[in-house]
Amino acid sequence: DAGVTQSPTHLIKTRGQQVTLRCSPKSGHDTVSWYQQALGQGPQFIFQYYEEEERQRGNFPDRFSGHQFPNYSSELNVNALLLGDSALYLCASSSPAGDTQYFGPGTRLTVL
Amino acid sequence: GESVGLHLPTLSVQEGDNSIINCAYSNSASDYFIWYKQESGKGPQFIIDIRSNMDKRQGQRVTVLLNKTVKHLSLQIAATQPGDSAVYFCAENIHRGMGNQFYFGTGTSLTVIP
Structure with missing residues (x-):
């Protein structure tokens, strides 16, 4: 039984670029949440998806958006990347x- | 606002000793709590959870205590092993509308000395 999987493992982008991160939930799970974890900090909630809708959102700007597909997998998109977006992005199901x-x-996203 | 904090950022224990990691939370509406273990370069790993209608829950070598009066959680690890070295987070669950989200503290780094 596969757990939660994410891709890619690492990513390097430059300021102003856009990025898409992907997540497949654990088998039998239908709800996906995304978190951002800066170095040395605890994870911070970005948003949660259920039935292909954003059900809840944390204190993140509109540059952060997402999507959930019928098979429950999800994407996190970040536009106009800033240096401060460098972090570990976690998906939870x-x-x-x-x-x-x-x-x-x-x-692991690094913005240069 | 909600906040989850840990009393000690680092903790060193001798192998075989018991470890206690503490956590304070601020939202009395929090109804569910999870302790996660995070090793370097990995995602948080579920250790044990407890609901607000309980005071204590035991797992394999781990025990979580919840004191709602003072809004305090603790994680006790018995007979600590080198493999227990990691950062430990407590997370409090808050329901908002139809969804739920977890608030995490900064974490406590546990080092086990062989």
Whole structure:
């Protein structure tokens, strides 16, 4: 049973560029949440997707957007990248039955 | 606003000793808590959880205690092993509307000395 998977593992972009990160939830899970983790900090909630809709959003600008597909996989898009967007981006999935969120390995984004 | 904080940023223990990691939370509406372990370069790994209607929950070598009166959580690791070295986060779950989100503290770095 595969856990949460994310791609790519690492990514390097320059300021002003756009990036798309991908996530496949754990089998049987239908809800996907995205978090940003800066170095030395705890993860910060970006948004949550359920039934292909953004259900909840944290304190992140509109440059951060997402999408969920019918197979429950999800994408995180960040436009007009800033140096401060450099971080580990984590995807977490949860099942219809509960709140517990299980995390993927993350995508390390570096903005130069 | 909501905040989850940890009392100690670093903790060093001898192999075989018990470890206690503490966490304070601020939102009395939080109804569910998870302890995660994060090793370098990896995503957070679920360790144990507890709901607000419980005071204590035990797993394999780990115990979580919840004191709602003072809004405090602790994670106890028995017979700490070198493989337990990692950063530990407590996360509090808050429901907003139809969804839920977790608020994380800064983390405590646990180092196990062989």
